[in-house]
Amino acid sequence: NSNQLSSVPLQILFYVNGIYYIFYFLATLAMIIYKSQVFSYPDEVLAPDLALLFIMAILEVPRLYLGSKGNLTEEEAPLGLSLVITVGSVILSAYFLVWQTYVLKADVIINAVLLFTYGLESVLKVIAIAAFI
Amino acid sequence: PPETHAAARERTRSGPAPVTDVAKLCVCDLLVAQCDVNCCCDPDCSAADFSLFTTCSVPIVTGDSHLCSQKAAIYSLDVEANPPERIFKLIDQVNPSVFCIYAANYKQALSFSSPEMPTSENFDQLLKQFGSASFSAEPDRWNVNTDAQNPSDANETYRYKYGVPIQTVDAFLRLPSPVVSSWCSDANPAGFLVNQATKCTRSVSVEKCGNIQAVSMLFYINSSILAVPKSSQMVNITVQSIVVQSLNGMRTLLNGSDVLRLPMILDELCINIVLGVSYHITYTDTGEIIEAAASFVLGAINKEALSVQQSFEISFTQVNTKPVPLSGNPGYVVGLPIRAGFRPQGYPFPVEILFAALNTNKYSQLTILQSTSNQDCLAAQGTRTPVLFGYNMISGCKLRITAAMKCQPLTQTLLDLLKGQSFPEYVASFGNSQAQDVLDWVPITHLHTSEQSDNDRIYNTFQSSCQIPVSLEIEVKWTKYGSLVNPQARIVNVTATITTATVKQLPSGRERTIPITSSVVFTDISSPAEPGYKAWPTIDVKLPFDFFFPFV
Numbered sequence: 001n002s003n004q005l006s007s008v009p010l011q012i013l014f015y016v017n018g019i020y021y022i023f024y025f026l027a028t029l030a031m032i033i034y035k036s037q038v039f040s041y042p043d044e045v046l047a048p049d050l051a052l053l054f055i056m057a058i059l060e061v062p063r064l065y066l067g068s069k070g071n072l073t074e075e076e077a078p079l080g081l082s083l084v085i086t087v088g089s090v091i092l093s094a095y096f097l098v099w100q101t102y103v104l105k106a107d108v109i110i111n112a113v114l115l116f117t118y119g120l121e122s123v124l125k126v127i128a129i130a131a132f133i
Numbered sequence: 134p135p136e137t138h139a140a141a142r143e144r145t146r147s148g149p150a151p152v153t154d155v156a157k158l159c160v161c162d163l164l165v166a167q168c169d170v171n172c173c174c175d176p177d178c179s180a181a182d183f184s185l186f187t188t189c190s191v192p193i194v195t196g197d198s199h200l201c202s203q204k205a206a207i208y209s210l211d212v213e214a215n216p217p218e219r220i221f222k223l224i225d226q227v228n229p230s231v232f233c234i235y236a237a238n239y240k241q242a243l244s245f246s247s248p249e250m251p252t253s254e255n256f257d258q259l260l261k262q263f264g265s266a267s268f269s270a271e272p273d274r275w276n277v278n279t280d281a282q283n284p285s286d287a288n289e290t291y292r293y294k295y296g297v298p299i300q301t302v303d304a305f306l307r308l309p310s311p312v313v314s315s316w317c318s319d320a321n322p323a324g325f326l327v328n329q330a331t332k333c334t335r336s337v338s339v340e341k342c343g344n345i346q347a348v349s350m351l352f353y354i355n356s357s358i359l360a361v362p363k364s365s366q367m368v369n370i371t372v373q374s375i376v377v378q379s380l381n382g383m384r385t386l387l388n389g390s391d392v393l394r395l396p397m398i399l400d401e402l403c404i405n406i407v408l409g410v411s412y413h414i415t416y417t418d419t420g421e422i423i424e425a426a427a428s429f430v431l432g433a434i435n436k437e438a439l440s441v442q443q444s445f446e447i448s449f450t451q452v453n454t455k456p457v458p459l460s461g462n463p464g465y466v467v468g469l470p471i472r473a474g475f476r477p478q479g480y481p482f483p484v485e486i487l488f489a490a491l492n493t494n495k496y497s498q499l500t501i502l503q504s505t506s507n508q509d510c511l512a513a514q515g516t517r518t519p520v521l522f523g524y525n526m527i528s529g530c531k532l533r534i535t536a537a538m539k540c541q542p543l544t545q546t547l548l549d550l551l552k553g554q555s556f557p558e559y560v561a562s563f564g565n566s567q568a569q570d571v572l573d574w575v576p577i578t579h580l581h582t583s584e585q586s587d588n589d590r591i592y593n594t595f596q597s598s599c600q601i602p603v604s605l606e607i608e609v610k611w612t613k614y615g616s617l618v619n620p621q622a623r624i625v626n627v628t629a630t631i632t633t634a635t636v637k638q639l640p641s642g643r644e645r646t647i648p649i650t651s652s653v654v655f656t657d658i659s660s661p662a663e664p665g666y667k668a669w670p671t672i673d674v675k676l677p678f679d680f681f682f683p684f685v
Contacts, residue, residue: 034232039199045239103236105201 005074005131010124014068017117024110025057035102045101056092059085076132083125090118155194155206156223173208173219184216195226201233256617291362292420298322301356308445309333323447330446337434337441342396342403349396350429353410360422373426378408380433401436408432412447423452461564464621467523473499473557500553502651504528510550510649517553520653529650536641540599551605551651562624577627584634600633605651613659
């Protein structure tokens with residue numbers, strides 16, 4: 001099996017990331033609904049927050065798919081594309097951590113975990129690409 | 134003018150700045166510069182005051198409790214110490230919940246927004262947005278027990294108020310007026326204190342001469358007016374005068390006016406047709422009508438006439454006053470003449486203090502010189518025009534000075550020309566100021582200025598000089614008075630400034646032309662509206678009569 005270049009930790013991380021992201025998406029959506037009921041959350045600031053959350057969810061799907069496919073087929077191109085999309089996801093996660101309208105302590109926690117996961121993933125992807133080339 | 138609007142905006146007061154420092158915020162500090170009892174955060178309290186408190190009514194002042202970490206000021210009394218002292222601690226309070234706000238990027242979320250201050254520009258829009266029905270504060274209306282209401286109603290006397298239709302025995306006092314077209318409609322009631330004048334067309338024919346009710350005098354003086362609404366006191370309408378108008382338009386006043394002249398056919402004409410009625414109602418200041426009189430204009434129609442135009446008018450006079458045309462009620466209306474008058478000799482002795490507010494006499498009004506086509510001042514016939522409220526006017530003429538003119542008579546002539554024969558001393562501050570209300574009249578301030586500079590004055594003291602008045606400027610300062618919804622114009626100050634100029638003695642044969650001007654300027658000195666706050670509603674609680682039944 002020494003010919004196998006696919007990174008097992010990376011694959012595990014993709015799997016865990018997928019599950020965690022579903023939890024993250026539902027939690028953030030629930031907290032936005034909670035905030036709109038308890039605090040003053042007019043439409044002009046609520047709309048951007050919701051839009052960015054959905055954009056992040058839409059980006060996550062191809063990101064994980066391409067990364068997983070690239071890792072398993074040992075191709076650099078999908079993995080590289082996944083890395084590029086990860087950059088976008090990192091920026092969006094940073095938005096939810098710092099620039100959101102109301103940042104609750106729970107928001108800080110789950111976004112920090114997500115950013116850590118992305119960071120670890122990026123490192124493993126770079127290593128995998130280096131191995132594939 | 135735009136600059137006054139900007140200045141008004143600056144002068145508009147805004148609300149007090151919000152206090153956000155918890156150490157300085159004190160909800161129980163109600164008395165200014167005095168110590169509030171049991172208020173531990175009151176800065177006006179000294180240590181001696183604190184030692185007398187029993188508890189702290191406000192133990193903690195914090196910011197928004199949703200924040201994860203916020204400053205809190207804690208006040209407590211240390212009763213163990215002798216004397217008791219107040220303990221003040223400023224701590225950081227931590228919200229343990231995981232859903233506390235760590236950061237908020239939306240600044241308006243954590244504080245109340247300042248409400249918009251009403252100014253004259255945005256008042257209408259704010260009224261539309263926030264104005265709504267308000268509750269009446271009269272306790273009579275809250276009487277749920279309807280049985281108890283009836284006795285109080287029987288004792289209450291009704292009075293006529295402005296605009297209330299004048300009631301007669303059968304219906305209302307009618308003032309026929311055109312409704313949609315120019316045909317007369319008899320359904321227009323006359324309102325109390327509403328001076329009206331209407332004209333409408335009535336269809337007539339000679340055949341139906343005696344049958345048409347509305348052209349007969351009886352129709353208008355038939356029913357008597359009720360002195361107060363819903364009462365049985367009646368006031369008969371008397372015939373004050375009758376004017377007969379012939380077919381060619383000539384009018385004759387009849388001598389005996391107590392005879393009722395009904396329409397009848399005479400020589401193929403129908404005579405005694407009512408062409409005009411003018412009601413004069415006398416009322417007291419308590420809203421009661423005590424007298425009613427009607428003046429008629431009767432005319433005749435011939436066979437070809439199919440319609441006739443009738444004109445109606447009603448006017449109200451308060452009892453014991455002379456009817457004076459109002460220039461506004463109460464504030465001046467733009468375009469109506471300013472009411473002015475004199476103080477009679479013998480004031481301030483408490484005899485009949487009556488100003489001669491003789492608007493009917495043209496020469497006692499506030500007037501200015503009227504420019505004529507012939508611009509020579511000395512040849513002017515002295516035509517003057519009344520000063521109308523709100524209309525800035527300027528007029529003038531040219532004065533030709535010859536060597537032969539003497540100074541003193543010339544000065545006097547020019548003063549007469551500028552001021553007129555009887556320049557009034559007082560001006561009414563409201564359009565409806567009564568002559569007997571002395572405080573409602575504003576005195577006219579007279580100022581004299583001279584046109585020349587200091588150098589000329591020093592130079593001219595060595596020469597024989599003549600100071601003649603060359604201009605009169607009347608400045609009327611007025612302000613908006615009353616509520617912002619319906620502001621009334623009120624005259625505050627009237628200043629008449631006479632400017633004199635030096636005229637040097639001319640060598641013989643020479644002549645000089647000097648322009649003489651007079652002007653009236655109206656200046657609005659209204660201060661910006663201040664929002665008013667309604668008084669707190671009072672609680673009107675009365676125990677029932679037999680509350681303490683067994684004991685009382």
